Amino acid sequence: MRIFAFAGSNSSTSINKRLVIFALKSFPEAEINLIDLNDYEMPIFSVDREKAGYPEQAYLFLENINQCDLIVCSLSENNRNFSVAFKNVFDWCSRINAKVFQDKKMFVMTTSPGGFGGGNSMNLAKNIFPAFGGNILQTFSLPKFYENFNDEDGILDQTLLADFNQKIKDLQENF
């Protein structure tokens, strides 16, 4: 199984990236392609700029998706929305291929320091990704990241950990 993994954040200390790295440990057999969204930074999308063509990074992001069997991502939340870094990649890619996620299976996560765990970004993803070719198999939101997670032990809260493990199990059984 080839996994394309990313956090929807351009933060060098992204908590969503930390969650992605933890989740990837559940796929020890997989071939992992974990990217940093900073390597896909492009000018802010505009209809004027696209007249000059599309940035190479947008094609590369789409090619990463094309080459995978499963997308594992964790989306950050800014003002109850995706981060501008992810939205910009999404916008550019959508103009090249409206099926951004190319019918690939997805494990979509969110986390934030707050009690809703990026739930607004999650709701947005659930609502719109299917229209952009995303086949969401499972989702997981981790609330109160700094209370519920450390890099050594992963998810600390036992109820949340059991939920996470069950979702990974279901995903792998139905893959």
Ligand SMILES: Cc1cc2nc3c(=O)[nH]c(=O)nc-3n(C[C@H](O)[C@H](O)[C@H](O)COP(=O)(O)O)c2cc1C
């Ligand atoms: C401009 C801004 C807006 C934010 N808005 C929200 C929000 O609406 N909901 C939320 O749960 N967290 C919000 N946060 C907190 C982020 O979830 C937090 O910064 C988190 O670390 C972002 O994820 P990342 O570390 O993966 O980039 C916001 C942070 C910033 C800087």
